[in-house]
Amino acid sequence: MKKRFLFTLLLISGIAAAQPAIRTTSQQAKPWTYWWWMGSAVNEKDITHQLEQFAQAGLGGVHIIPIYGVKGYESQFIPFLSDRWLAVFAHTVREGERLGMGVDLTTGTGWPFGGPNVTPDIAAKAWQVQKDQLVTRPTRQQVKRAGPGGQGPVVDYFSKAAMEQYLKRFDSTLIHLPMRPRAVYNDSYEVYGANWTDNFLNEFRNRRSYDLASQLTAFLDTSQTEQSILVHQDYHQTLAELLRDGFTQTWADWARKAGYLTRNQAHGSPGNLIDLYARVDIPETESFGSSRYPIPGLRVDKGYEVERFGTPNPLAMKFASSAANLTGKPLVSSESGTWLANHFQVSLSQLKPQFDELFTAGINHIFYHGIPYSPRAESWPGWLFYASTNYGPSSHFWPHLPLLNQYVERCQTRLQNSRPDNDVLVYFPIHDLWATPAKSEGRIHQLEVHHVERWLLPQPYGQLGEQLLQRGYSFDGISDELLNGLSITKQGIRSAGGATYQVILVPRTTYIPETTLRQLDKLARQGARVVFEGDLPQQAAGFHEHQTRSAEVQRLGESLKKQPSVTISADPYDALNRLGIRVEPWAAQGLSFIRKRRPARQSADTTQYFIANLGNRYHQNWVTLSAKGHVSRYDPLTGHTEVLPVRQGKNGQPEVFLAVEPGQSCFINVAPSTAHKPAGRPVSSVSQQPQNSRSEPALVLQGPWQFQFGPGRPALIASATLPTLVSWTALSDSAGYFSGIGRYTTMFNLPAGQSAAQAFVLDLGDVREVADVRLNGQLLGTAWCLPFRLTIPANRLKRTGNRLEVAVTNLSANYMRLYDRLNPSWKKFNDINIVDIRYRPFDATTWEAMPSGLLGPVTLRPVASMSEGHALGR
Structure with missing residues (x-):
């Protein structure tokens, strides 16, 4: 046990030191995309x-995934890793470099890892009982969604020898290219039923100090x-270690030797996610489906089955970012926007x-999911991947995607160039989870991102984590293994990767390794x-020597009780407050937020908040911010920076006036008082609240509105005078099939008593889906996200005779209602072909027309504070 503990210490200390340097660049600050090569x-x-x-659209890189092909193009399929495939891949990397774009590559086709070089002896395995003995049986799982040249059995993820043999295929092909990918990638763990490997019993004996066969009755017992x-x-501990050592570490070591970074989706695996994410260069989480945010006006696809697929959850995402923070990894990525809504129905405002x-x-490293490769000669909608969302050139929002890309780049530039600033480390007691009945195939716990309500939220860690987020504490999760890498400095508790924390918080825990409690006692x-x-x-x-080791746990507990720095409390939040742990009330x-630090060369670090209003209360x-100093606000939608109003609160603490409407987001920077004031338009500190701009009288633009169909499918030339704003689908039967641009125009005067010399807020109300706005012949901006508002600068309005033009682009769903009836042969893809959000054969002919255009109401009101004016979209 002592030798194993020393080895763990050495391994953890090397996790951060062994990482290749990752230089934050504009390329990496931009969003990247999955790029499916259909049939290659x-x-x-x-x-x-x-x-x-x-x-040109503002993407920073592509992640190539060879996938199943398109019917009728079989003669053009290129087998994975063939000479021709390597040639087109090398061309891609060269062209990416010329264009300033990066290229990542899945280490295989489809998912999970496997293929024609996976022989039965290295394929995925499960256990079974024969004659009162545990023996091996093959799972016979094949690579899912495999591309040409990638079909075959799934590899044994618990075997180092199997992984080494699997990777030899790349040693003889990919590694010889002069142009190489930035990173190689492993998709979420979807190895179904695999729970064994050939040498499992020997590994178990060596790692757990007893023979599993001697406890066969207990192992087969399901009565808890x-x-x-x-x-x-x-059993779970052994599986977790074999997955970590046999797959993750083996693959990561191979990649680093070859000069590649590694991106890994650890979720779904039967291991401690924090440990698995920590072994790679870029931990990657996943955002699958649509969250149920109560943002007014936010559409949610009614067809999405929450009970079947779950919803995204920040606690699951934080396993990846926690591992990165603890080990000093600057990038944390995400497979983003998968199945946000049905095909042809996703809007930028939902993303x-x-x-x-x-x-x-x-x-801080978004990957869109995604864009299929599609030949230029292919007619609309081109080649499509079975899972929505399509971010590619055939998408209805492609003309406006640069606006989203610019927003993501502005956010990620700041997030990548800052360090974590979390005070709390929350211990993840995975052995308590392993003490509950496993529901996944093979009687193992697979820690997936889809259904955290099944395994994470019921646990004390999940309950505590949700409360910490809601109460305004910043925290990371930590595993038994990574606890061993902590040290104590004058600044606090330091991780192996250099992050500093102020307290370790242990949720209600029943089972804990004595080595973990010993480390906590030492700290x-x-x-x-x-x-x-x-x-x-x-x-x-x-199980091994359980009573003896439990006595050690109890002895260590008594020792911990005597330590002055240890607190035992039924109310951990009260304990944190008594310890002076920072909180953002x-x-x-x-409001949701992340707090980070931006290094300064000649002064103390600037505290940086990214704040998002994903609700409808604030x-x-x-x-009151926990950070003190000069406060400025940066709006990533507009690129504007301003100094915020500050006053002395009733408790003597400085307060800042913060306006963040539902759906909006911003950065708040707090520079030390000794530092230079941030750039931006100066605003004097005030002792009273700025006038509540939402109480200002609003001018409702009643119309009438002139409407004209613009470019789109099918071509329409109709126009109409609208007394009130309605969906253009109500204008005629043919309008219900139109996808494109509709133009609205109206004239208005300013009310008496309102000066054109001040700035105004133009609120477009309900927009389906993106609005390009011109005022008096000049471009005002584009409203593409909630709330659909734009700022009209001072002196842009006239007292009378103002002309407002709004060009609205809708979804392509309405046209697909017609196209799918007239051209059903577009659905020509192998494997799963194309399915809807419920995984049924795709059929748009039964869809109802989706509301389209400017639905309003459109209002105009004076801007009473700079923070409101700069918080609006463009």
């Missing part, structure tokens, strides 16, 4: 054309007896809140502040 039926000319389109629980903890949630969870003796929720754990995890009003108020 690609050619150099179309590759160059699409990469040029991507670069104490002995069965302890044996299953050991932004999902990305804002990812940013507040510590993600406490050195001055680390440790808070236990409820009481100290009383039982060791695992305004988060309780429904609008504007005076708030």
Whole structure:
């Protein structure tokens, strides 16, 4: 045990040191995209054309995934890793470099890893009982969605030898290219039923110090007896270590030797996610489906089945960002926007809140999911991947995608160039999870991102984490293994990657390794502040010498109780407050945030907040920030910076006036008082609240409105005078099939008493889906996200005779209602072909027409504060 503990210490200390340097660049600050090569039926000319389109739109890179092909193009399929495939891949990397774009590559086709070089001896395995013995059986799982040249069995993820043999295929092909990908990638763990490997019993004996076969009765017991629980903890612990060592570490070591970075989606695996994410260069989480944000006006696809797929959750996302923070990884990525809505029905306004949630969870390297390669000669809608969302040139929002890309780049530039600033480390007691019945195939716990309500939220860690977020605490999760990498400095508790924390918080825990409690005792003796929720754990995890080790757990508990830096409390939040742990109380009003530090060369660091209003409770108020100094606000939608009003609160603490409407987001920077004031238009500190601009009288633009169909499908030339704003689908039967641009025009005067010399807010109300706005012949801006508002600068309005023109682009869903009836042969893809959001064969002919155009009401009101004016879209 002592040798194993020393080895773990050495391994953890090397996790951060072994990482290749990752230089934050504009390329990496921009969003990247999954790029599915369907059948790898690609050619150099179309590759160059699409990469040029991507670069012009503001994408920073592509992640190539060879996937199943398109019917009728079989003669153009290129087998994975063939000489021709390597040639087009090398061309892609060269062209990417020319255009300033990066290229990542899945280490295989489809998912999980596997293929024609996976022989039965290295394929995925499960256990079964024969004649009262545990023996191996093959799972016979094949690579899912495989591309040409990638079909075959799934590899044994628990075997180092199997992984080494699998990777030899790339040693003889990819590694010899002079142009290489930036990173190689592993998709979410979807190895179904695999729970064994050939040498599992030997590994178990060596790692757990007893023979699993001797406890076969307990292992097969499903009645949750104490002995069965302890044996299953050991079984899961062994699986977790084999997955970490056999797959993750083997793959990561191979990639680093070859000069590649690694991106890994650890979720779904039967291991400790924090440990698995920590072994790679870029941990990657996933945002699948649509969250149910109560933002007014936010559409949610009614067909999405929450019970089947779950919804995104920031606690699951934080496993990836926690691992990165603890080990000093500058990038944390996400597969983003998967199945946000049905095909042809996703809007930019639906995407932004999902990305804002990812940013507040510590993600700073967005990957769109995604864009299929499609030849230029292919008619609309081109080649499509079975899972929505399509971010590519055939998408209805492609002309406006640069606006989203610019927003993401502005956010990620700041998030990538800052360091974590979390005070709390929350211990993840995975052995308590392993003490509960496993529901996944193979009787193992697979820690997926889809259904956190099944495994994470019921646990004390999940309950505590949700409360910490809601109350305004900044925290990271930490595993048993990474606890061993902590040290104590004058600044606090330091991780192996250099992040500093002020307290370790242990949720209510039943089972804990004695080595973990020993480490906590050691840290406490050195001055680390440790808070236990409820009481100290009383039982060791695992079966071997359980009573002896539990006695050690209890002895260590008594030792911890005597340490002055240890707090045991049924109310951990009260304990944190008594310890002076920073809290942002305004988060309780429904705001999500992440707090980071931006290094300064000649002064103390600037504290940086990214704040997103994903609810419907907060609008504007005076708030107290835990950071003190000169406060400025940066709006990533507009690029504007301003100094915010500040006053002295009733408790003597400085307060800042913060306006963040539902759906909006911003950065708040707090520079030390000794530093230079941030750039921006100066605003004097005030002792009274700025006038509440939402109480200002609003001018409703009643119309009438002149409407004209613009470019789109099918071509329409109709026009109409609208007494009131309605969906253009109500104008005629044919209008219900139109996808394109509709133009609205109206004239208005300013009311008496209102000066044109001041700035105004133009609120477009309900927009379906993007509005390009011109005022008196000049472009005012584009409203593409909630709330659909634009700022009219001072002196842009006239007293009378103002002309407002709004060109609205809708979804392509209405046209697909017609196209799918007239041209059903567009659905020509192999494997799963094309399905709807419920995974049924795609059929748009039964859809109802989706509301389209400017639905309003359109209002105009004076801007009473700079923070409101700069918070609006463009």
